Amino acid sequence: MSVKAYEVNMPFVGAKSAENPIIEMKDVDIYYGDFQAVKKISMEILERHITAFIGPSGCGKSTVLRSINRMNDLIPNARLEGYVLFNGYDLYDERVDPVLIRRRIGMVFQKPNPFPKSIYENIAWGARINGYKGDMDELVQTSLQSAALWDEVKDKLKKGALQLSGGQQQRLCIARALAVFPEIILMDEPASALDPIATGRIEELILDLKTKYTIIIVTHNMGQASRLSDYTAFFMVDENRTGYLEEFGDTEQVFLNPRNKKTEEYISGKFG
Amino acid sequence: MNSMNHVVQFGTEEDVQVLMEKRRHNGTLWQAVFMFSVSLAMLFLIMLIFSVVNTTFGYVVLVNEVESSTLIAQKDSVSSFTRAELEQVAFSRLSAGILRRVEYEKPIADRSDEELIALIEQYIIKPKVRKTWGLWDSLFNKIEIDRYMAENEGSYAVFRSWVNSSFLVADQSSDPLNAGIRTALFGSLWIILVTLVFAFPIGVGAAIYLEEYAKDNRFNRALQLNIFNLSAVPSIIYGLLGLAVFVRAMEPITSGALILGIEDSTANGRTILSGGLTLGLLVLPIIIINTQEALKAVPDSLRMSSYGVGATKWQTVWNHVLPASFDRILTGTILALSRAFGETAPLVVIGASTFISIDPSGIFSKFTTLPTQIYQWSARPQGAYRNLASAAIVCLLILLLIMNSTAIYLRARINRKKRLEA
Numbered sequence: 001m002s003v004k005a006y007e008v009n010m011p012f013v014g015a016k017s018a019e020n021p022i023i024e025m026k027d028v029d030i031y032y033g034d035f036q037a038v039k040k041i042s043m044e045i046l047e048r049h050i051t052a053f054i055g056p057s058g059c060g061k062s063t064v065l066r067s068i069n070r071m072n073d074l075i076p077n078a079r080l081e082g083y084v085l086f087n088g089y090d091l092y093d094e095r096v097d098p099v100l101i102r103r104r105i106g107m108v109f110q111k112p113n114p115f116p117k118s119i120y121e122n123i124a125w126g127a128r129i130n131g132y133k134g135d136m137d138e139l140v141q142t143s144l145q146s147a148a149l150w151d152e153v154k155d156k157l158k159k160g161a162l163q164l165s166g167g168q169q170q171r172l173c174i175a176r177a178l179a180v181f182p183e184i185i186l187m188d189e190p191a192s193a194l195d196p197i198a199t200g201r202i203e204e205l206i207l208d209l210k211t212k213y214t215i216i217i218v219t220h221n222m223g224q225a226s227r228l229s230d231y232t233a234f235f236m237v238d239e240n241r242t243g244y245l246e247e248f249g250d251t252e253q254v255f256l257n258p259r260n261k262k263t264e265e266y267i268s269g270k271f272g
Numbered sequence: 273m274n275s276m277n278h279v280v281q282f283g284t285e286e287d288v289q290v291l292m293e294k295r296r297h298n299g300t301l302w303q304a305v306f307m308f309s310v311s312l313a314m315l316f317l318i319m320l321i322f323s324v325v326n327t328t329f330g331y332v333v334l335v336n337e338v339e340s341s342t343l344i345a346q347k348d349s350v351s352s353f354t355r356a357e358l359e360q361v362a363f364s365r366l367s368a369g370i371l372r373r374v375e376y377e378k379p380i381a382d383r384s385d386e387e388l389i390a391l392i393e394q395y396i397i398k399p400k401v402r403k404t405w406g407l408w409d410s411l412f413n414k415i416e417i418d419r420y421m422a423e424n425e426g427s428y429a430v431f432r433s434w435v436n437s438s439f440l441v442a443d444q445s446s447d448p449l450n451a452g453i454r455t456a457l458f459g460s461l462w463i464i465l466v467t468l469v470f471a472f473p474i475g476v477g478a479a480i481y482l483e484e485y486a487k488d489n490r491f492n493r494a495l496q497l498n499i500f501n502l503s504a505v506p507s508i509i510y511g512l513l514g515l516a517v518f519v520r521a522m523e524p525i526t527s528g529a530l531i532l533g534i535e536d537s538t539a540n541g542r543t544i545l546s547g548g549l550t551l552g553l554l555v556l557p558i559i560i561i562n563t564q565e566a567l568k569a570v571p572d573s574l575r576m577s578s579y580g581v582g583a584t585k586w587q588t589v590w591n592h593v594l595p596a597s598f599d600r601i602l603t604g605t606i607l608a609l610s611r612a613f614g615e616t617a618p619l620v621v622i623g624a625s626t627f628i629s630i631d632p633s634g635i636f637s638k639f640t641t642l643p644t645q646i647y648q649w650s651a652r653p654q655g656a657y658r659n660l661a662s663a664a665i666v667c668l669l670i671l672l673l674i675m676n677s678t679a680i681y682l683r684a685r686i687n688r689k690k691r692l693e694a
């Protein structure tokens with residue numbers, strides 16, 4: 001592992017290959033106060049692929065996910081040791097401003113949480129505060145189109161976002177994330193609060209987005225993980241309730257041919 | 273599960289019934305206790321309102337200093353005077369000084385009959401209050417009033433509402449019949465304005481700092497504890513603080529000497545500015561705590577969605593957290609201000625004027641406030657001042673009611689607007 005010298009822009013230079021992962025974690029330990037939530041997490045996330053985080057509740061999937069766009073910084077007492085590299089640059093270098101990171105590594109949450117503002121404003125706000133110079137109407141339209149929501153809302157852009165259905169709200173949240181031109185989108189159980197039909201639409205959307213974005217998705221749904229992802233990270237907890245990475249690899253391999261007994265048990269539904 | 277099991281776990285049908293009876297009984301008992309408490313509270317409220325209303329309306333027995341029949345023969349009432357008689361009496365009986373002032377304000381010839389009648393009553397007839405009765409006695413104990421009149425030569429009874437239009441616009445006067453609350457009303461409004469301008473930005477700012485920025489360390493926890501304690505400090509202590517700091521130590525500033533160069537100020541720092549700042553200190557902890565509660569009620573998911581698109585902390589607070597909590601902040605502030613509006617003790621301590629009839633003209637004026645006025649009137653021995661105090665209480669209560677309704681109205685409005693936009 002080599003860490004590049006600090007640069008504000010942290011540009012991506014490598015080709016789309018295993019030698020140049022967009023995210024690289026090396027021996028990451030995360031603590032909440034005295035409690036160690038996860039230990040020794042090492043993995044590489046490839047550009048324009050979908051990586052799924054699976055594992056039982058409380059094993060630290062959300063914790064690891066949040067460490068990738070420094071959302072954990074917002075939790076008092078949260079602390080990280082080890083390396084998280086973004087395009088080869090240290091994300092936790094003291095000169096890095098997390099605000100800049102979160103534009104480039106967006107997030108979609110478990111419960112749809114649009115701003116209590118108009119649909120239009122939900123998309124436009126993030127772009128505006130980040131100093132977007134282009135045509136705002138156009139951006140709103142393309143973002144909503146990319147999130148497969150445009151046709152449903154194009155006539156009511158000025159209406160409040162909370163009037164949409166749960167599934168529409170979640171796609172709006174995805175559109176909102178897309179509108180600030182992220183490179184990576186982190187999704188923490190994005191469909192777990194939705195009905196099966198809405199879930200299906202979100203899954204289709206995620207597969208669409210793969211051509212342009214790197215996606216990391218936490219899910220409790222084994223089917224979802226196997227349908228969507230290229231790579232799968234299986235987390236477990238030890239006897240101290242500290243999470244660790246039990247297995248990481250090709251989704252096909254992890255699901256069909258797990259190297260690990262625990263992985264096999266979990267995937268076949270024996271626990272979790 | 274079969275019925276055998278049921279008996280094992282919950283007992284026989286009889287057991288179930290006995291227990292159920294007990295549970296119902298328990299519920300009924302508590303319900304009765306709560307109902308009793310509510311009734312008691314209602315009863316006291318009704319008694320309070322009754323006692324205030326009772327002293328605000330009622331018969332007043334008056335004795336005239338000069339009878340109208342001595343002004344114009346055989347006319348028992350000024351209102352039966354002709355226009356010519358009114359003018360004649362005014363010119364011949366008013367003292368030179370008063371006449372000059374009256375003419376200066378508005379020439380007698382230009383005044384309407386009603387204005388002249390009021391003028392003659394106030395300066396020539398000069399009715400004096402002998403005794404006042406409450407509304408209850410006026411309605412149901414008229415005999416006693418009649419007896420009193422029979423015993424007192426030349427007295428007559430008038431049914432009077434102590435709250436009336438001249439009460440609102442008149443200034444203080446040593447004559448209860450002509451006294452009013454205008455000066456006190458202006459004083460109260462000025463003070464509350466200063467309190468608002470001082471305490472709102474600082475209070476909201478402090479709350480934002482504590483809630484959104486402050487780390488959870490020992491210093492900030494101590495700060496928080498102190499704010500809680502400050503909100504429980506008796507108001508008179510704020511008065512002493514205001515006296516020491518604003519009236520005495522900061523006198524050059526609060527008297528206006530430093531800023532306006534007012535040298536001859538007789539206020540000595542006992543100004544609206546000092547009063548407003550003192551009340552500002554008093555409500556500051558309340559505003560801070562209330563605003564903190566409002567900010568706490570904003571779900572974290574809203575903050576997260578803002579940070580998630582690359583917003584800074586300030587952008588998050590300003591664009592999302594404050595709009596989401598503004599209704600609560602606003603209503604809490606109005607309620608805190610209505611508390612300040614009713615405060616008396618701290619203002620008495622810092623030295624609200626006991627008798628002024630000049631309206632305050634700015635923050636460096638001397639002042640009195642509505643509650644201070646009520647306090648002073650109710651401390652006087654003469655009966656009529658008690659009626660004045662009650663009338664002023666009615667006005668104060670109506671004002672507070674307006675403030676609190678405004679709070680409720682604004683909250684409902686902002687809520688509706690939020691719902692429509694969201």
Ligand SMILES: Nc1ncnc2c1ncn2[C@@H]1O[C@H](COP(=O)(O)OP(=O)(O)O)[C@@H](O)[C@H]1O
Nearest residue numbers: 032037056057058059060061062063064075241
């Ligand atoms: N904000 C927090 N403060 C303290 N402990 C936390 C916090 N968030 C999560 N944890 C703890 O960290 C562990 C991992 O949690 P999390 O990452 O949410 O797991 P998962 O998403 O896999 O269910 C759990 O034991 C949880 O109790």
Ligand SMILES: [Mg+2]
Nearest residue numbers: 061062063188
């Ligand atoms: Mg989670």
